[in-house]
Amino acid sequence: MAEVVCRMNAEEIARELLARRLDLTAYLRSLVCNRDDAEDLFQDLCVKAVARAVEFQSAEHLRRWFFAAGRNAAIDAGRQAQRHPLVLSEAAVAALAADEPERPAIGWRERLHALRRCLETLTPRAREIVQLRYGAGLDGRAVSHRSGRSLDAVYKTLARSYQYLRECIRRREALDNRLP
């Protein structure tokens, strides 16, 4: 008897990719180090995935294809940008892509909620710098100018804020997981 193979259609693929947009964009961002490049790459891969719809047998199959295609695209982009100093080496991209991405314990809506609560607990000075750097998209020098702090102090504040937010979100995730 012939085996029946299920295939995803274009709409199922679009829904799956859009539902996982933040997780997939985070993965791509780790490979290209840049928000806009990661979003462009996400869009390109979405288009390619929909175009190859008949090949995907499951959401997991699609996910694995996406990670492999993202790694290849990031390496290609690095090679094409040879006039500029490469940020991530090919070895680093390969190492990052080789790690199986962790499946978050809670969904992105819950993580976003946790982040929102954690951002509220940053000191006003740190929050201002995070807002200027990642909300307004200013570079470090512009943040330094606008906030009246040295460039070095801006980077140190960002590093401290990352560490704080990471721990804060983890605590909140652990707390949410304990709730019924």
Added chain:
Amino acid sequence: MTNHAFLDLCARVFDGKASRDDLRRWNERLVNDPAQRRLYRDLCGHLVLIEEELVGTQHPETARPPRPVVMARSLAAAAAVLVAAWAWWGNRTPAASPVSSDKAVATAEDSAAAPPSAFIYPFDGFPHLEAQAAPGDPDPELRVVALDEVDPRIVTIAQRLAGSGPGDEFDL
């Protein structure tokens, strides 16, 4: 290298301010230290969340310019655009603060691809999206108006999912 020093270096790298020597050290950490590689991946995940939360809530003086978008070239493509946009909308958290956009307009050039009614159908009953077509118009224009706030990045993705090409007629 401590985690704090590594994160400080990440901030400089993301800003394009790391020296060649710093970049080399940074790459070495990513290749050879699984713990800092994980820290970096966490950082990237959190930055995506931070931007999702903060972009669009900043003061207008520092608002980011809109990113380039593409246009839908056929009725069928435009329909797929908004089906995908609707799929996204259904997954969006109501408490988030999306980028404000009063209106999204798609102009379809290929009126022969499908009758306007075929396009309107996917939005029937959806509160946030509305299709406006002009049946019998000799130069048909299809206007799709988003009645609520829509994140333009998602509309851009949806357009590209629909197979549309580059252009400037999709006005967010």
